Amino acid sequence: MSLSLYRVVWSLSTAVAIVGVVGLGLDIDPLGGVLVAAGGGILSVLALVAALRHARATTAQRSGGVLPVVFAAVGLLALSLTASATLSPRVPTDVRVVLYATAAQLFLLALEIRPSSASRAVRWCLLFVGHGLVFVGSARVLGWIPSEPGLAVIVYIVGFSILVVHQFWMQQLVDVVIPPQPGTEARYWEGVLLVVVIVAIAAAVASSFTAREGILIPADTLGRSTAVVAGVASVIVLATLAAPGPPPTASEVLTSTGATIVEHAVVIVLALNALVLAVFLVALGLFLWVLGGYLGILVLSVTLEYLQVLHARRRVREPPPSMPEDPPVTVVVAAAFEGPVLPETLEHNLETLSALPFIVVPATKSTDDTVAVARRFETEYPDRLRVIEGTTGSKAGDLNAAWDHVETPYALIVDADEFVDDEFVARGLAHLRDHPDVGVVQGRKAAARPDESQLSRFVSLERQYSTWIDHPFVDDVFEAGHFAGSAAIFRREVSPSVGGWTEGVLTEDIELTIRLYLETDWEVVYDQQMVVWESSPKTVWDLVRQRIRWSRGWAQVTRLHVGSIWRSWRELGWRRTLGLTWVLFIPVSSPFVTVFPIFFLLWFIGFAPPLPILLAIALAVFLLPARSIVYGYAAVADPEIPATVTPTRVVETIVYANLWIVFGWVVQLHSLYLQVAGSPGVWDVTTKTVAGVDAPPEPPHDQDSERERESA
Structure with a gap:
């Protein structure tokens, strides 16, 4: 098939599947289901053929040989036959959903490859977590797990997101030892994939609050809208696995270095918050216990920062x-x-x-x-x-x-x-x-x-x-x-x-x-x-x-x-x-810290009990100014770097101190994404400024001024 014809088939299949999703959202059935099955089926075949050709042209091994491919073909056939209630009127909706999910799992297993440069432990961990979440979703749909109805859509979306992003990275690691670089074709499709995953997870979280028992598409406007968004996102994710070559020329928004870092950070934050929400949907009684543990670690961390200042003063x-x-x-x-x-x-x-x-x-x-x-x-x-x-x-x-x-x-x-x-x-x-x-x-x-x-x-x-x-x-x-x-x-x-x-x-x-x-x-x-x-x-x-x-x-x-x-x-x-545990924990702690949005969301919508007002005020007074205080003390009392204390510099120090929190979180999340994705470590050169003089500034060693600073 020529590239131009491939593009046409790919584009039409994507459009047909998206129209089918919208049709299902508008209760246009069986036509919506038929369109989804037709467009999604063709995209699945294109992705599978592309992966097989890619594997043949490289040294990577296919996971399980040809057996998953056979299973995937059978699963896709079953999906086509059961996608519409007209073709299978006696099959319950929950069974059709589970068949849909199982076929998608088999499809992704068929695409799975084993690059020699990928960490086996990380690879198996991601596969276990991703497929495990999908199994949990299927168990909830079948009624085997007692929980709020919204659990299934969250774990389905997050589980499949992990599997699809993992599949993308395994393809990148085949005979390639660098992550997708800014401005490249691979970086563009990764950007598309991550933006769609972000939208899908956000839609899944919103949809989970309106889900009702036994209803696949919620009846209310918000629920239907978010379900359609999640469905369209799923189609686009599938389309990226069969991407037809070079991206459009206007792709700088998705491929820049800044966009890459932000996308990686946001997708991790949303996925983690969604999983925490899933836990609460299973057992809302855990909310206060989880919140207590979370706040306890935050209080411990901030207490150590205050103790550091007292230690420095002595x-x-x-x-x-x-x-x-x-x-x-x-x-x-x-x-x-x-x-x-x-x-x-x-x-x-x-x-x-x-x-x-x-x-x-x-x-x-x-x-x-x-x-x-x-x-x-x-x-x-x-x-x-x-x-x-x-x-x-x-x-x-x-x-x-x-x-x-x-x-x-x-x-x-x-x-x-x-x-x-x-x-x-x-x-x-x-x-x-x-x-x-x-x-x-x-x-x-x-x-x-x-x-x-x-x-x-x-x-x-x-x-x-x-x-x-x-x-x-x-x-x-x-x-x-x-x-x-x-x-x-x-x-x-x-x-x-x-x-x-x-x-x-x-x-x-x-x-x-x-x-x-x-x-x-x-x-x-x-x-x-x-x-x-x-x-x-x-x-x-x-x-x-x-x-x-x-x-x-x-x-x-x-x-x-x-x-x-x-x-x-x-x-x-x-x-x-x-001490060593704490030293190693802090540089990788951002995933833990950045789950706070889900607590505020649950409080805001009244899904979880709020904190007592006095406790909330006490925590805010204790936690929020900590970084400004410890960084401010370092700037003012440092015996080696004299400080000029002016209102402008005080405000600047407060802004910079808190900006370091956000900067550190984003960089950590991006770095952890690269680690989990299997991106090989690259020692990037840090260009340094040239002072332009013969010596650094002389540190203040006058003992009287030192004593004044220590007693300040």
Whole structure:
């Protein structure tokens, strides 16, 4: 069949099926059912043939061989025969619905393929959840599960949405190792698919409140409208599985980076809220228990944030120790795509740490002049600086290769955009000298130019909180300090004790930390008075890409190690076990936090009992200002970055603090979507700003001003 003829058949079949759905909504039966069966049947055949051709042209394996295809053909035939009451007048409506759903399941199983790059555990989990939800829906339709009538439509829509999106991603992973990129054909069809899934889930939620026992299409206007919307969305979803090639030219709205991130986040939020609603439709009595647990975790999280502020207020700055005359430390500088910033930081660090040898590890994959800059400095400082080109393709592999060339007892790891001074080294060496069980001393990272732009202030505010308030609290209270990728001094033997850094993870730093705790007796401590100055991401999209990589990396480490942490709680101790669990939970917590819309919806429509007014007010007063308070304190009291307190800056800080909540949620949800979809991890380059001066700003070390700030 030619592409033009395929397009015509595809378009006509889609239109016929949509008209049939609308006809069913208007009670035009049997014609509506016949049109749905005809259009949907042709689309199903087109999708099945396209999937078979695609599989033959690739190395992917079909799940179950030819057997699911046979079952699917039989199921589709049964669907055609039972779609209309005229063709099967004695078949009850509920049985026809279940046959419809079962045939759709068989159809999707026939399309199922097994790309070699897909995670088997994730794949089977999605299949289990998706088909399990559909089975629950069928059981409800047949009356086997006592619940509100709206349960079936919700679990049907969410279950099939999971299966269809999973099928789309399995097709993308066949012989391809990147997610659909913005502006591409695959990204367009993913955008269409996700927008339709979003509409379908929203319609299913709305329809569930008007569903009546034994009635497939609700009688009221709202119920009919939402049912028709869900039906049309289902037809379009089916059509995307048989998409006829290149999309229309005007597709930027669906394929941009921003649209991609928002679509991924919204579809997860809606699906999770719909599933929570499904639970309440089965057992409304669980509402207060679930709400209590949800609010309990929120209160615990916010309580910890307030305690972090109290902990920061009690800290006293200690005078820096003296620098040893011949410090036994090698500075290891990892650099990838950082030619613009490397000359400035290397010049500064070589001058400041004049007694230390340097190993610079420029990644050969860098397409700028990173390697050339490193070689130039090697020529200028032949007695102090050595270049070990990173050829492994990852920071973890390059550090492992460079580690063999470290000849001193200690190594200071810094990134190419970081400025460091001798006080940092002196404090770190004092820790290691006084505490033989400490293997890693992690320092603080602060913005070199926090007021350079609005973006710099936005980024610096979050870094002030995380590096001056959060990290010290986790280390001091929970004994769960962690290596943060750079700005840390290692004992030479620490990394080899666990086989070095792990390649293939996006956050090799936290992954190494967890293995150190699980497999050795080495301690990782944090000292917020050890400060390096770092460059900020150059653009908003550089920040987004950086945080996506961090979120996906933490999700990887959580999946790999959270079970081992709990199995080792006796060796780790309860404080460290809880601390590490909390540290790993926060970066993947957005799905839990973002189910709050369903609670408000149920309260608003009177479906669930409201909170007592005094309790609601108390929770609002306690929870809502928390982020503004802790970020505001970090901005005002930070001893390293002086703050100018003006009404404008106060308002800006409050806005930025709460904007970080939304930004963090959206990035986390997008990252988790990519993880669940099986998208391979890609280390995106974060372009950094170039300060344009010879040194970072001098931190305020006047002891009187420090005491004033600590007592404020």
